[in-house]
Amino acid sequence: MKGILLELIRDTYTPLLQLPPHLPDESWLLAVSKADPVFFYLYDGVGQLQIGEASRESLLKCLKQELGRSE
Incomplete structure (x- = not known):
């Protein structure tokens, strides 16, 4: 399940944050x-996973902080 959630987040936020596609799983x-x-x-x-609306802002902030350093 963790892999599916990580894939959902990567697919959603990599283009939004213009992150390189090669960032390691550990960073994510x-x-x-x-x-x-x-x-x-x-x-x-049809089953569908979604990121909770209330979580999106904090997730975006953490991704910018953590993954921005990995570039």
Whole structure:
């Protein structure tokens, strides 16, 4: 499950923050763990994972701080 969530976050935030695609998993995991985001699983015929709206700002801030240093 951790891999799926990490992939969701990478796919969402790599283009937004213009991050290099080669950042190590450890850097991503550290940034995400500091933000401690909430995720939702929605099912309406098709399952979908979403980052909780209230978590997006803190996640974005932590990703900028942690991953901006890794560039």
